[in-house]
Amino acid sequence: MAEQILGIRGLDVAAKGVPILRAVDLEIGAGEVHVLFGPNGSGKSTLLSAIMGLPPYVVSAGEIRLGGERIDGLAIDERARRGIGMAFQRPPAIDGVTVEDFSQTLGSADILHREAASLDLADFAARHINVGFSGGEVKRWEVFKLFLQDPRLLLFDEPESGVDLEHISAVGDAINRLMRTPNRAGEARSALIITHTGFILDYIEADVGHVMIDGHIVRSGEPRALFESIQKHGYKTMQP
Amino acid sequence: MLTEKSMPALSNEERNFLAPVGYEDDARRSGTCILVDQSVRYVHSEDPQVEIMPLKDALGLYSWVQDLMFGLISPDENEHVKLAAERTEDPVGHFVRVREGAKVRLPLQTFSVIGTPQGRQFIHDITVIEKGAEVEMISGSAVPESVRAGHHVSIGEAYIHEGAVCRSLTIEQWGVDMDIHSYNRTKVGAGARVSSNQVLVAPVKHHASNSVSFLGENAVANDHSVVFAPAGANRIMRSETHLNGKGARSESLTRMVTAGGSITNEARLVGEAADTYGFLGCDGLKMTDEGEILSVPALLARHSKSQLSHEASVGMISEEKMAYLMSSGMSEDLARDLIVEGFLNLKEQDLPSEVRSSVKAMIEAAKSGSM
Numbered sequence A: 001m002a003e004q005i006l007g008i009r010g011l012d013v014a015a016k017g018v019p020i021l022r023a024v025d026l027e028i029g030a031g032e033v034h035v036l037f038g039p040n041g042s043g044k045s046t047l048l049s050a051i052m053g054l055p056p057y058v059v060s061a062g063e064i065r066l067g068g069e070r071i072d073g074l075a076i077d078e079r080a081r082r083g084i085g086m087a088f089q090r091p092p093a094i095d096g097v098t099v100e101d102f103s104q105t106l107g108s109a110d111i112l113h114r115e116a117a118s119l120d121l122a123d124f125a126a127r128h129i130n131v132g133f134s135g136g137e138v139k140r141w142e143v144f145k146l147f148l149q150d151p152r153l154l155l156f157d158e159p160e161s162g163v164d165l166e167h168i169s170a171v172g173d174a175i176n177r178l179m180r181t182p183n184r185a186g187e188a189r190s191a192l193i194i195t196h197t198g199f200i201l202d203y204i205e206a207d208v209g210h211v212m213i214d215g216h217i218v219r220s221g222e223p224r225a226l227f228e229s230i231q232k233h234g235y236k237t238m239q240p
Numbered sequence B: 001m002l003t004e005k006s007m008p009a010l011s012n013e014e015r016n017f018l019a020p021v022g023y024e025d026d027a028r029r030s031g032t033c034i035l036v037d038q039s040v041r042y043v044h045s046e047d048p049q050v051e052i053m054p055l056k057d058a059l060g061l062y063s064w065v066q067d068l069m070f071g072l073i074s075p076d077e078n079e080h081v082k083l084a085a086e087r088t089e090d091p092v093g094h095f096v097r098v099r100e101g102a103k104v105r106l107p108l109q110t111f112s113v114i115g116t117p118q119g120r121q122f123i124h125d126i127t128v129i130e131k132g133a134e135v136e137m138i139s140g141s142a143v144p145e146s147v148r149a150g151h152h153v154s155i156g157e158a159y160i161h162e163g164a165v166c167r168s169l170t171i172e173q174w175g176v177d178m179d180i181h182s183y184n185r186t187k188v189g190a191g192a193r194v195s196s197n198q199v200l201v202a203p204v205k206h207h208a209s210n211s212v213s214f215l216g217e218n219a220v221a222n223d224h225s226v227v228f229a230p231a232g233a234n235r236i237m238r239s240e241t242h243l244n245g246k247g248a249r250s251e252s253l254t255r256m257v258t259a260g261g262s263i264t265n266e267a268r269l270v271g272e273a274a275d276t277y278g279f280l281g282c283d284g285l286k287m288t289d290e291g292e293i294l295s296v297p298a299l300l301a302r303h304s305k306s307q308l309s310h311e312a313s314v315g316m317i318s319e320e321k322m323a324y325l326m327s328s329g330m331s332e333d334l335a336r337d338l339i340v341e342g343f344l345n346l347k348e349q350d351l352p353s354e355v356r357s358s359v360k361a362m363i364e365a366a367k368s369g370s371m
C-alpha cells in the first residue's frame, strides 16, 4: 500500500453523550480514492465530521492520524492547515460574507477567478456563501471551495445528491481534477467520498469501498462490486 | 462674521483624525464645516448652490432661520434640550442650505470635534434641503488621539423639502470616556427621498441618541445603521418614524454587535396615514458572554391602511458557522471577524472605500481592547 495518509483506529464517536460510531478502523493511502456507502443515519457524516473535528462530535476512544501525526486533539483550523478539506453535506449559510471575501481571506482570490467557470460558478464572486443557493449550487460550491484551500485529504459528504444531471459530470470532473493535481507542496491527494446513490462511481475512479451500518464499518472491498451488491440485495445482507 | 482669512487652514493633524470619518479636502467637497469645542473652526464652500455657515451668521442673515430653530423639537423636550434652549451664549453649530433644484455634484461635509480633554460641546445644527434639490452629506465626529473624556450635546434639525433627495453618511468616533447625547429631528417633505447610513462602532462611554422623523406624502426614508459596543461602551438609541403623509414609506435596518458593551435599541414606527408602509429590522449579535443587547421594535398603526412590520433577532455567533469557516483553514479570529463584518454588512453600506477600511480598523481596535 502507498504511504498512509489517513489512519483511523478503534474510533468511537459520540454526540451530546449519545454514542454514534464504534470501533471504526480505516486507512487511506496517498493518491487513493475511497468511497463510503451506508443507509441514512448509519454514521457516515459523523465519521467525516470527526475527522474534521467539527462540533458536537467527540472522540471517546481510538485515534485519528494524518500522515502519521495524531490529529484528534487538534482544533478544526489546525487540521485544515495540515491538509484536510471537507465538502459539507448541509453547510450553513453565512450572511454578508461573499465568495470573494472568503477567497481573499484564504489568500486564493486568483484561484477563484481562474477556476470558478469549471463548476459554473463564474458569477458567484459577489454572492453570500450558501445564501439562497439551490441544492445543486451548494454542492458545486462545496467542491469548488476545496480548490480555494489546498487540501491533501479531501472529504466529500454526498457531493452528488441534489445536483442536476447537467452538472453532475462537472462535479465528477472537478473531483477528478483535484485528485490529479498534487497540492502546492507537491503531495498526491487522497479522498474519502460518501455516496448514498452511488452515481459518483460513474465519474470517478474509486480504489476502495466501505459500507457503514449502525456506526460500524461492516465490509470493505472493490467499490463497484460492493455497490452492485447493495443495489441487488440492499444493506440487509451486510449486517455485521 | 467669520471669514476665511481669519480662519487658518486645517493642520495635518486635524486632517489625519478627520479622514477616517470621511473628511476630504475642499476640492472634493461642495462644502465643509468643522466645529471644534465651542467654535466654528473651519467653514468653506465654493459651490454657489450650497450655503454653509455658522448658525449665528445665518440667524443674522435670514430672519426665517429663527423659525427653524426649535421648529421640530420642543425646548422642553427634556433637561438637555431645555438647557440648550435657555443658553444665553450665541448658538454654536452649522447652517446648511442647498438651494432649490440644485443637483450638487460633490458631497457636503460637516464634522464635530472635541479638541481638548474634558471639552464641553453644545451644538445646534440646522439643515435645509430645498425643493427638488439633490445632495449627499457626510457628517461625523472625531477627536484627537490625546482626548479621551468630554461631553457633547447636540440638536440637529433637518428640513428636507418637497421632492428633494438626500443621501447621508454619518460616522462617529468619540473618545473612550465621553458622554454623548444627540437629538435629531428630520422633516421629509412630499415625495422627498432620504437614505441614511450610520456607523457607530468606535469606543465611547455613554452614547444616547434620540431621533424622530416625520414623513410627508409619498416620502421615502431608508436607514441603515451599524452599531458596535466594545466592553465599557453603553449605547442607547431611541428612534421614531412617523409616516404622516399618504403613501409614505420607510425601511430601517439596524445591525448591532456587542463585544462586551451594552446596546439598547428602541425603534418605533408610527403609521398615521393611508397606504403607508414601514419596516423595522433590528438584529443583534453577541460576540462574548459579557455585554447585552436589548432590541425593542414597536409598531403603532393609527390608520387602518397602514402596513407595518418588524423583524428582530439577538443571538451569539453561531458555533456551526465558526466551525464551517475554520474547516477551510481560517483561524478562529479570522472566522469571527468575517462573520461579524458580514453581519454588520459593511459591504452593503454605501461606504467610501477608505472609510470602510477605517471602520474595519475601528472595530478591530475596539475588539482587541475588549476581548
Ligand SMILES: Nc1ncnc2c1ncn2[C@@H]1O[C@H](COP(=O)(O)OP(=O)(O)O)[C@@H](O)[C@H]1O
Binding pocket: A015, A016, A018, A020, A038, A039, A040, A041, A042, A043, A044, A045, A046, A047, A056
Ligand atoms: N449532532 C447530533 N446530535 C445527536 N445525534 C446526532 C447528531 N448528529 C448525528 N446524530 C445521530 O447519529 C446518527 C448518524 O447520523 P449521520 O452521521 O448524520 O448519518 P448519515 O450521514 O450516515 O446519514 C443518526 O442517528 C443521527 O440522528
Ligand SMILES: [Mg+2]
Binding pocket: A044, A045, A046, A089, A157
Ligand atoms: Mg450524512
